[in-house]
Amino acid sequence: MFTEAIEKILTDLCTPAQVRAVENGEGANALWRALEEGGFLELLTPQAADGAGLALADLLPILLAFGRHALPLPAAQSIAARALLRDCPQAPPAGMLTLSGTAWRDAYGSLCVPRLSFGLLADFALVNFSGELFLLDCTLARRKPTGVHGSQCATLYWPAETLGISVGSNGEEVGVFNAAIHAAAIAGAMERVLDMTLDYCNDRVQFGKAIGKFQAVQHQLSVMAEQVAASRIAAELAFAGDQPVPALIPTAIAKARTSMAVSPVAATAHALFGAIGVTEELDLQLFTRRLHEWRISEGSETYWNGVVGLAMLAQPGATASAFVRDVIPFA
Template structure:
């Protein structure tokens, strides 16, 4: 029910034209207000607190839909922030909340939070600082864009006197939840890229027939479809279980596998579109640019594969298959 309602809003308000407008620094207020006023930011909030009280597995298709539409606002992060602030004495503030799983103090005393998703537009950031949970006002930060065309990601700097006190000790959950969000978004954006590529290959005629009829093209499409399917299955791992926060090991596998698929999926998509595939006018770049950005957000496959590998090496008598079966939650859990 919630998925269909959100997808209706996205189809009406999150069009490619609107995504491009937000990338040009136009206001995203209408889109954000539609999501906020409909109560969709409270999907993880318990019912007795006025929320929907959804389980993690119910969130997956919603977060995938956000990726499939290249949603240019931090809706998934704002939903997760409310779950991460579950034990905090104060309620989450109004406005756009984003997540930042890594922060460090510089020699000059500034707190540096690198590559914050939606850092250019967020009102507040929920930040992990060595395990402590900080809620920081982004209007007090110096925002440094990444320089990538259309990206809303930025590195943020806060002075010491603007930090305040920690609001919890579950800061490490921020990195895990944000990685799970990016895994789901990657899966959704890949599904859209595959759908666009299939449609083009069926419509584009060369040598008297659709290029999708040529065996070489079919081979590339099958490789692309395999990677997209594997990514969706991997993303599902992070959203299985009855906890409010995705489990670490399942999320590590999900983020690693989805990030690994990005280079191959994006390369095939652009190759099959040919010359038009590299143009700004084609909607494909709205998704492939984000896929490359999300691949490294909260750590690329190298980082998360390292987490999984270290855990496996602590159990020398356990095979890889046995390890995966035991560290990933069952769908019936």
């Protein structure tokens, strides 16, 4: 029910034209109001607190939809923030919330949060700092854009006097949840990229027939489809289980696998589209740019493969199959 309702909102209000408008600095108030007023930011909030009380597995299709539509707003992060603030006595603030699992003090004592997702748009950031949870007002921070075309990421700096006090001791969960969100977004966006590429290959005619009929193109499409399917399965892994937030190792596997798929999927799509694929007018670049950005958000496959590897090395007597059975809830 929630997925269908959100899909309709995204189809009506999150068009490629609207995504481009947000990238160019225009607001997306209508889209944000539709999500906020519809109660969709409270999907993980318990029913006792007037939320939907969804399980993580029920949230996944919605996050995939966000990726398929290249949603240019931190709706997924705002949903997760409410779950992460479950032990905080204060109600989450109104407005756009984003997440970061990494922060440090710079030489001037300011708190630096690098490459904060939607850092140019967010009103508040829920940040992990040395294992503690901090809810920070983004209007008090200095925002430094990444300089990447169309990106809403930014590095933010908060003066020491604006930090306040910790609102929880579950700071380590922030990076894990944010990684799971990006894994789902990657999987959803790659599904859209595959659909666009299939449509183009069926429509584009060369030497008297659609290029999708050529065996070499079919081979590239089949490999691309394998990567997309594997990413969808990996994202499902991160959102399995009955915990309020995704588990570390399943999320590490999911983020590593989806990030690994970004380069071959994006490269194949652009190769099959040819020169037109990189043009501003074509919607493909709206998704492939995000795929590359999301690949490194909260750590690329190199980082998360290391997390999985260290966890396995900590069980020296376990085989790979036994390790997988232990960490995957439904194995």
